[in-house]
Amino acid sequence: MSTTQTTTTNWFFACKTSDVPTNGGVCVKYKDEQIALFYFSRRDEWYATQNLCPHRRQMALSRGMTGTVKDEPKVACPFHKKTFSLADGRCISDETECSLTVYPVKIIDDLVYIGVDTLFAAI
């Protein structure tokens, strides 16, 4: 399975790989944060972002529609369809300044870990 290459040092166990729907997302909680975790089965790639949509501050991105645009993985918020890159979190549906925090993901023995160094930095 693919894993995001990173120098992350703080990983937390999120769930089993079987807990995440194929080509879909789930919401996992880390302390007070909600993280949207996605699995793209065709590409065998994992992504994690904040679950909070920055547009109208809805906890909704894990329920968003996933897909690709020009081979870039994306998620569309279910509320107003703003679309974000899962690779770097930028909004790709319009010119707005809102973007997502993204987190590295690694898989070890069918267990999913999310790197939360940026959350530690914010605390």
Ligand code: FES
């Ligand atoms: S709340 Fe997500 S696009 Fe508006």
